[in-house]
Amino acid sequence: MSFGVAVTKMEFSFYSLAPKESIRFKKLKSIIENFPAASSIIVVVESKNREDKIQSEKKVKAAVDAIQKELSNPKYSKYITRIEGKMDMSFFENHGLMILDVDNIKRMSNLFSNPNIVPFLKQLNDNFEDEYSADEENLSEDERMLIGQFNGIKEILSLMKKSSDGTDISGEELSVSLDKFLIGNPYIFNKDNTMALIVIQPSFTVNDIIPLMNGVPLIDKTVREIADKYDVKAGLTGMTVVAKDEGETSEKGIVASMFISLLLIMILLIVTYKMYSVPLISGIPLLIGVFWTVGMAGFLLRRINLVTAAYMVVLIGLGVDYAIHLLTAFTLERDDGKGFFDAIGNSFRKSGSGIVLGALTTASAFFALVITRSSMVGELGIVAGIGIICELIAMFILVPALLGLRNERIFKRGKTKTKLFNKVRIKFTFMEKLGKSIKAKPYIYAITMFILTLLILPQARNIGVEKNIMNMEAKGLESIELQDKMTEEFEMSPDAIFYSSNDLNEIRDIGKRLRKLESVKEIESITLFLPSDSEQKERKPYIEKFKSYLSNIQSSNYVNITQLREELSRLENNLCEMSDLAYIGGMDNLHEKLDNLTGKDKEGNKVKESIVDKLLESLSGRNSEIEYRLVKFQKNFVLLSKAKLIKMANTDKVTLDLLPNYIRDSYVSRDGSCFLLNIIPKENPWVKENRDILNKQVTSITDETTSMVNLSDILVEIAEKSGLIASLAAIVAIFLLLLIDFRNFKLSILTVIPLLLSFGTLFGFMAIAGIKFDFVNIISIPLLIGIGVDDAVHINHRYLIEGKGNMDIVIAKTGKAVLLTSITTIIAFASFIPSLMTAMHSTGIVLSAAMAVAFLFSILFHPAILIIVYEKWGLSITPWRFKNEEKEH
């Protein structure tokens, strides 16, 4: 068993619950393993005071640079392959035009056909009017790019104003402004530049547990320390980080739960049995049983996942039941004056078969899970079923042995009861009273419990199934909250849908079609940066023509001030109109930016001078001097823009090797044979409604995509189908076992009835409490079937021994054990409730409620029904061999 434990791997993420046979899962696994960027860690850096946008931008930029510099240090190379906070723009500076389509090349060509100031402004205005001035949808699609461009325009105009006022402008200042306008921001900023992202490519994937659990915390610590220094906030997100958080939260929850439940159970047993040694007598075989279970899981499955690990806590509550039954029977015999060995013998004789049948029914309910098609559910069935048997064997072997050791010690020391137990005693005499009451009024008990079910059962139709896996995560997990923030601030979900292919043309074609879908924000693939040979061939002449034309353009020695004023006014009008469209289109960041540029408030009222107003004012002064200064500015502007554009108009063939590493790593597999396409949804795909639309639209083009979101759909489907199948299988298996043991059809049916009624009541309770089924707590149904029937089995066995008219004795004798086992099981399940993981929390509530309801029906309804059927109606519930023996008598 130790060997089994040694080879067992702990896999504590939802990813580990995925069905291995699923094609989508296999594809996802392949993508995660072959494309390093699929496991990216995303650092979200946010200014603490977002109101002050200028300072925010400065601080966030500085923090991003510092984090990038620190994490690029070789000491982190064990965990980090690459980090990108400020993108390397050299590829775009050198090949920017070749990666544009022909229409956009023409647009650029028109815009810069003459980079002298007045023609440039004229062309800029023409472009705005053609593309955006009346088209809110285009504005919306290019919002982020436009915000960047407007930043560039504002800076260029500001420099023009400074220049016209006589201030010398450095080439560097103008170059930076032009870069903003032409290429955009090398930082991944949100729309108002108060938040930025850093993308870290780790050296591990979500499958590599140990480096994941070590690397992510190290990166997190470093990032936070630097963020504090620069007075910003920073946190990590991305699939890898969420997996680590899930694992950590689950692990903490499980260890704490186990400890708490064990402690509570032991205290209860000490006080009930008046033995300080009960923790050892029941605890040692309990832990040995758990150890054997983990060992067997290692031999058979090689791993423990989130669900089977959580089950270990359940096993404590279940396994101790067998000790309780043995101890109860033993103490009753001893209280009757029997010697040690007789007491042991009698307790096995009187309770043994009930305990074994109870264990077998529970185990068979679990084993029945194996017939479902889900490997997750099947694994739980195997581990859980084996766990029950291991506990049974451990208890049967070790409890008597440990009782014997205790007996020997007491005999040697001559000890009697301690004084504590004289004061602290839990009396179970109320059970005898309850038994008498049920015996006297069986119809009242049966009908009352039945009516209770009838009242609550109709609510059961309102039960839902949780379709959003993220709702099952721990509340307050920063990595999850940051995902939501990313969707809101950067308008992109961090969770992409993946498509992969060995054929680049296929990627290109699929990408074009997917781009048209309304539910898709963006398509990312290598083809954005790597045009096909035919595309490059098509674009080359346009670029060469533009380059040739541009090379011959010289800066003019003249600036027509009148025309400049006209174009500036026209520019302001264009900006105003775009701002109006952005305002009614709900593009808050864009309309704020434009209102700021045009000197307007939110209501559209002019409240301050805009940069255009200031320029126009400057231009109304002494013309010749201003014209001279503007000519000087124009000279620099033409020189710089020509140089940059000619550089961008490189017509050398763009090949894979030329692409920056961070682009290649994102979209090309490690061995270079496969390409990845990311579908970025507009809305959060974890929300069912968004996901349904996205799936429908994407599958209208291809059904070969995969993602964590798809995986969650598979898990939810498992919850819906497997839970039902497993439950039906468990009921059938248990019924057969009952039939074999009791050899009476009526008694077997009567044993199952309280179980079914307790189901109905449980489902009604769940619907009223708003608790939904999910793929974790739905496994509680077969568990409930297996455990819930135990109490009724014990009562049956005792009733068959005590005979007609003695239900009060039955309840008096079995009631204590039945109550104790129910309480200990409830304690074990309730220990999940404080868990941070919502899934575990709801499972704790469901299982605890299930056990409480099963107990009530077993102790109140079942004995009443037995009396009614056997004693009042005279129907036989005895096994056929007893009938034969009666006949012989």
Place this chain on the structure above:
Amino acid sequence: MRSGDLALHHGGLKMKKRNISINLLIISFFLILPGILFANNVNNIIQKANNMFVGNNIYSVNDMTIYRSGKLNITMKLENFFMKKGGKSYSLAVYKKPGRMKGTAYLMIENDLWIRFSSTGRIRKLSSSAKKNSAAGTDFSYNDMGDTGEGPISRYDMELVDSKEDVNGEKCYKIICIPKHGEEQDYEKLEVYISTKEYYYIKIDYFRHKANIKTLTFSEYRTIGDKIYPYKMVMESHIKPTKTEIITKEIEFNSSRVKERYFNISYLERIK
């Protein structure tokens, strides 16, 4: 066999053939009849439903509210004019509120669309392809807006698929609409629900790429002259968390307030 008998025999054969042909015709007729009846039925249903909308010289004042992520984002007040003449449809929408947009107007003449900005006084012409884009940030496209003068599904082929579909407790005809053959429309399919009792439009689901991307619901039907008009229309997007609600404050059919001179660019320039 005598010749007379042969003639009779041939005549008998001919008679048989004729009978078979007639029978085939009759059978074919009854096979096709349900289709004909259904088609007529669909047309009748649509005609009755469109009577609510179809009219000329329609004047209306609407409050249009856009909700984003469940929160009220902006409410606009628009004055609308619609006319159909010479086979062409004309519509003019003028913003009255909010203050920032007061005086901004849209003019649509068939496939041509102009916008006049009150902030600059300029008029811009949109490309015809822009008509399928969102109108002024709402969940309605310009084409959707234009349809309200002629009925929402005038440009589609229709098929009745159910006559007992339950929508919000109302029994409805469910009609599938697909673009007319050879014509490209904004949506690949519409699913239209018209109440069986009063022939009101209840709901329209719009489909693109196999998914229901938005839904238009009609409610608060009121009598106005000989028409019954939905005073509340809500377009809810399913691909983003937005909803646009149009509440009609005032509507007149055959209104004297609709004048032909409104539907040209020179009038746009004079709007205040």
